[in-house]
Amino acid sequence: MVTEMAIHKLQLAFFTVYTIFSLYYTCNAQYNPPDNYLIDCGSRTNTTIGQRTFLSDTSLSTSLTTPQDILASTSSNSIPSTVNAPLLSTARIFTGPSSYTFQVQKQGRHFIRLHFFPFSYQNYDLATAEFTVSTQDVVLLTDFTPNGKSTTLFKEYSLNLTSDTLVLSFKPSQNLAFVNAIEVTSVPDNLISDTAQIVNPFSQYTGMSKQTLETMYRVNMGGPLVTPDNDTLWRTWVIDQNYLNNSKLAKDVVYSGKINYMSGGATQETAPDSVYNTAAELVVSNTTTAAVFNMSWQFKVNGGSSYLIRLHFCDIISTSLNLLYFNVYIDGWWVVHDMDLSTLTQNSLATAYYTDFVLNSSDSTDTIQVSIGPSTLENVLPNGILNGLEIMQIVNGSGSAFMVQSSGGKANLGVILGSVIGSVAILIFLLIVALMCMKKKKKMERQSSKTWMPFSINGFTSLSTGSRTSNGTTLTLGPNGSYGYRFAFSLLQESTNNFDENWVIGVGGFGKVYKGVLRDETKVAVKRGNPKSQQGLNEFRTEIELLSRLRHRHLVSLIGYCDERNEMILVYEYMEKGTLKSHLYGTEIPAPSWKQRLDICIGAARGLHYLHTGSAKAIIHRDVKSANILLDENLLAKVSDFGLSKTGPELDQTHVSTAVKGSFGYLDPEYFRRQQLTEKSDVYSFGVVLLEVLCARPVIDPTLPREMVNLAEWGMKWQKRGELQQIVDQRIAGTIKPESLKKFGITVEKCLADYGVERPSMGDVLWNLEYVQQLQETDSGANSEVNSINRIVELSSHVHDVGSQESVDLGEAGTSYAHNEPDLSDVSMSRVFSQLIKAEGR
Structure with a gap:
C-alpha cells in the first residue's frame, strides 16, 4: 500500500513538472482568436492576469452607453483568493438600461464570460442588485441577483454571432445592475458540433451549432485544476472529487506521453492535453472478478431544462489495442454500450476523443448523473475511464430534434494537424500508414467474422445434411434425438416479403424481428441477427441450445433457425x-x-x-x-x-x-x-x-x-x-x-x-x-x-x-407446434417480440 501511494505521488509530481515545462509550448500553440475583448469593468487602469491583459472600460467611452458613470471599488482584503481576484476589486454600476457594444471581426461562435462579485460601495449594496443581461439576439440572465456578499460568480456562454456588432445590455429590474469584468472571445466554429445524440428517446439532435449554451460544469477527471493559462481557449477545468458519488470506486491515472489527435476528431481546442493525459479509472478488486459498481458523478442542475453533455475520452491506460471496453450511462440511461476507444480512434492509443449527448431533464429532477461501468461482453476485463466532462445548458430551449441517420462526429480538420502537414513527403508517409492500418483492420474483421460461421450444437453440426421438407426446410438432428428445423434463407426471405421493413414487429439487441408467413400458412416471428451485434453469437447459441431441448406450454417455442450466408436467424411461434x-x-x-x-x-x-x-x-x-x-x-x-x-x-x-x-x-x-x-x-x-x-x-x-x-x-x-x-x-x-x-x-x-x-x-x-x-x-x-x-x-x-401432468404431456408432444394462429393483420401484432432497448436496458 505504501509503495502504491509513493508511486502515485511521484506520478502526480512528475505530471506537475511536465505541465509547467510544457506551459510555454501550450501558450504559443494555442488558438489565436480574431475577437478577444477583455474588459476590467469600473477600473481606471489595465489589469494583467497570467498572460492576459484586461483593459479598463474607461478607455471604451464610445462603446459603453450608461445613464451614470459609476465606477465602484473595494479593498483587496475583502476579495476571496481566486485566479481572477484582481478583476473583482472594481465594478461598473448601472442605475438604468446600459450596454457595451463590441465590433465583431469574424462572425461565428464566441465565448461571453461575465464576472460578478457583490460588495458595498458608498450608498450602493451590490448584493441587492437584480437585473437582466442580454444580447440583441438572446437573453442570458433574467432577473439575476447575487447569492450574497463575498460570493464570486462566473457565467460563461457560448453563442453563434451572426452580425458585425455585439450589443451586451444590462437592465436593472429594481434599483441597479453591475458587472466586474467581461470577456468576449472568438472560438473555433467546430468547437460545437451540429449533431448530438438525444438520451431519451435515443435519437439524433441537429442544429446544435446554432444554439446558445451556458456552461454549468467543466471537469477534469482524475487530474488537477486546469487554469485559463493552461487551456488553449482560456477555460477553467475543476477537479472531479467534489462530484464523485464514491471516491473509492475511482482512481486517478496520469500519462506522461504524447496525446494524439486524429483528423476530423478532437483537437487541442476541444480540450487541452492536461485533460486528456489524466483520467479517472474504474476500481476493480482484482483482474478476474468484474466490478460490482459503476463510478458515478452527480451534478446539481435546473430541472425542466435541456443540456448538452460532452464526454472526453483518451485511452491512456491500455498497453495494446482492443483491451478496454466499458459502458456509459447518463441519468440511468445506457447511452454507450461496450465502448471500444481503439475502434473509435482508428486503431490508436492515447488519442483524444469526445462524444455529445442531449438530455431533457424533467421538472422534478435537479441532478444529472454520469456513470462509467464495466462492459457486459464475455471474456473482457472489467474496466472503464473518463478523462473530462462538460455540461452546458441550452439557453433558448431544446432546439429541433430529428430522427436521422447517424453521420458520426463531424469536425473540421484539426487546426494543429492541418498546420503541420505541409509537404508531399509527409502526406505520402501518412497514406502508407493509413493503408497499413486498413489492411490490419480488414484482417481483424476477417478474424472476427469467424464468430458468424455455422457452429455445432452438442456434437451435431448445423450444416449436416438432412431430408428436405415441403416447407423448404432441412431436418437436422438436435439434442436428445429430437428434430429441429433448419430453414433455407430463401424461404425466410419469401415469408417476410424479403425482410420488408414494414413487417418489422420489434427491435432488440440481437436484431430486428419480422412477421412472417410460411408456405403452409404458419404464422411465425422471425428474429434476424445484426452482424454488428457483439453478443449475437452468444444469444443465437443460447436460444437454440435451450429451446431445442425444452418444451413447455408456458415457454415460447423455437420453430427453427437459419445460418446460411453468415446469417443468424431464429424462427419462433407467433404470439397473437x-x-x-x-x-x-x-x-x-x-x-x-x-x-x-x-x-x-x-x-x-x-x-x-x-x-x-x-x-x-x-x-x-x-x-x-x-x-x-x-x-x-x-x-x-x-x-x-x-x-x-x-x-x-x-x-x-x-x-x-x-x-x-x-x-x-x-x-x-x-x-x-x-x-x-x-x-x-x-x-x-x-x-x-x-x-x-x-x-x-x-x-x-x-x-x-x-x-x-x-x-x-x-x-x-x-x-x-x-x-x-x-x-x-x-x-x-x-x-x-x-x-x-x-x-x-x-x-x-x-x-x-x-x-x-x-x-x-x-x-x-x-x-x-x-x-x-x-x-x-x-x-x-x-x-x-x-x-x-x-x-x-x-x-x-x-x-x-x-x-x-404438464411434464408428461409436453414430453409426448415432441416437436409439434401450433399452426392455428390468427390472421397477421391484427394491430397488436406490432408488439409481438417487441424488444426495444432503453439505455437502462441490458
Whole structure:
C-alpha cells in the first residue's frame, strides 16, 4: 500500500513538472482568436492576469452607453483568493438600461464570460442588485441577483454571432445592475458540433451549432485544476472529487506521453492535453472478478431544462489495442454500450476523443448523473475511464430534434494537424500508414467474422445434411434425438416479403424481428441477427441450445433457425396478443381484468418453475420482465427471450459467478452487488413483474417524484404500511377481494426480499399465486380459518398434479407446434417480440 501511494505521488509530481515545462509550448500553440475583448469593468487602469491583459472600460467611452458613470471599488482584503481576484476589486454600476457594444471581426461562435462579485460601495449594496443581461439576439440572465456578499460568480456562454456588432445590455429590474469584468472571445466554429445524440428517446439532435449554451460544469477527471493559462481557449477545468458519488470506486491515472489527435476528431481546442493525459479509472478488486459498481458523478442542475453533455475520452491506460471496453450511462440511461476507444480512434492509443449527448431533464429532477461501468461482453476485463466532462445548458430551449441517420462526429480538420502537414513527403508517409492500418483492420474483421460461421450444437453440426421438407426446410438432428428445423434463407426471405421493413414487429439487441408467413400458412416471428451485434453469437447459441431441448406450454417455442450466408436467424411461434407490458400501460389495448392478470402471472410462473426444475441443472432466465412475457390469442402466457439465460450452479455449488446482465428495475440487487447468480434472481425479477401487473406502471419512471421512480421500492413502502390497495391500478381496484390482495402483497414482498435465501422458490411463488386466485374466486363468507387450511392442502396436491401432468404431456408432444394462429393483420401484432432497448436496458 505504501509503495502504491509513493508511486502515485511521484506520478502526480512528475505530471506537475511536465505541465509547467510544457506551459510555454501550450501558450504559443494555442488558438489565436480574431475577437478577444477583455474588459476590467469600473477600473481606471489595465489589469494583467497570467498572460492576459484586461483593459479598463474607461478607455471604451464610445462603446459603453450608461445613464451614470459609476465606477465602484473595494479593498483587496475583502476579495476571496481566486485566479481572477484582481478583476473583482472594481465594478461598473448601472442605475438604468446600459450596454457595451463590441465590433465583431469574424462572425461565428464566441465565448461571453461575465464576472460578478457583490460588495458595498458608498450608498450602493451590490448584493441587492437584480437585473437582466442580454444580447440583441438572446437573453442570458433574467432577473439575476447575487447569492450574497463575498460570493464570486462566473457565467460563461457560448453563442453563434451572426452580425458585425455585439450589443451586451444590462437592465436593472429594481434599483441597479453591475458587472466586474467581461470577456468576449472568438472560438473555433467546430468547437460545437451540429449533431448530438438525444438520451431519451435515443435519437439524433441537429442544429446544435446554432444554439446558445451556458456552461454549468467543466471537469477534469482524475487530474488537477486546469487554469485559463493552461487551456488553449482560456477555460477553467475543476477537479472531479467534489462530484464523485464514491471516491473509492475511482482512481486517478496520469500519462506522461504524447496525446494524439486524429483528423476530423478532437483537437487541442476541444480540450487541452492536461485533460486528456489524466483520467479517472474504474476500481476493480482484482483482474478476474468484474466490478460490482459503476463510478458515478452527480451534478446539481435546473430541472425542466435541456443540456448538452460532452464526454472526453483518451485511452491512456491500455498497453495494446482492443483491451478496454466499458459502458456509459447518463441519468440511468445506457447511452454507450461496450465502448471500444481503439475502434473509435482508428486503431490508436492515447488519442483524444469526445462524444455529445442531449438530455431533457424533467421538472422534478435537479441532478444529472454520469456513470462509467464495466462492459457486459464475455471474456473482457472489467474496466472503464473518463478523462473530462462538460455540461452546458441550452439557453433558448431544446432546439429541433430529428430522427436521422447517424453521420458520426463531424469536425473540421484539426487546426494543429492541418498546420503541420505541409509537404508531399509527409502526406505520402501518412497514406502508407493509413493503408497499413486498413489492411490490419480488414484482417481483424476477417478474424472476427469467424464468430458468424455455422457452429455445432452438442456434437451435431448445423450444416449436416438432412431430408428436405415441403416447407423448404432441412431436418437436422438436435439434442436428445429430437428434430429441429433448419430453414433455407430463401424461404425466410419469401415469408417476410424479403425482410420488408414494414413487417418489422420489434427491435432488440440481437436484431430486428419480422412477421412472417410460411408456405403452409404458419404464422411465425422471425428474429434476424445484426452482424454488428457483439453478443449475437452468444444469444443465437443460447436460444437454440435451450429451446431445442425444452418444451413447455408456458415457454415460447423455437420453430427453427437459419445460418446460411453468415446469417443468424431464429424462427419462433407467433404470439397473437403481444407482450404483457403492452396490455398494462402505454397502449390503447383494453386493460385485462384481475382474474386475467392472475392467470397470466400463474402461467408465467409455471414456465419459470419448469426452467428452474425441468432439467438436471436449473436454467436461470436472467431477463424476466413484462416485455418478455408474451400472450397468445387466449391470453395464455409464455416466457420468451432466452438470449441471456444461464445454466444454474452444480450440485455442490450455491451460485454461478457471472457478469451482471438483465434490465434495470427488474435486476436482483444481491446479484448486482455480488455478481452471484441463482434461481432466486429470477424470483426477484418476477416479484417486480407482479407489482407491475398490480399497479400498471413502468418499473422505472424518471418523470415521477424521486420516491416513486423505482416501482419495487415505492410498492414495498405501501405494502409494509399495509396500504397496498392505495396503488392498485384504478381500472381494477374495485374488483379485487381484500383477502386476495393481501395474499398477493405478501407474495410480492417475499419475492423482493433483499437476500436470495429469504425469497421463495418459483414453485412456492406458483403455489401462492394459485392460492391468491382461489381466494379471489371463493365467496368471502366461506373464508374461515379451517376452510382456508383445507383449500391449501387441496391446492398443494392440485399444483403437484398439474406440474407433473404438464411434464408428461409436453414430453409426448415432441416437436409439434401450433399452426392455428390468427390472421397477421391484427394491430397488436406490432408488439409481438417487441424488444426495444432503453439505455437502462441490458
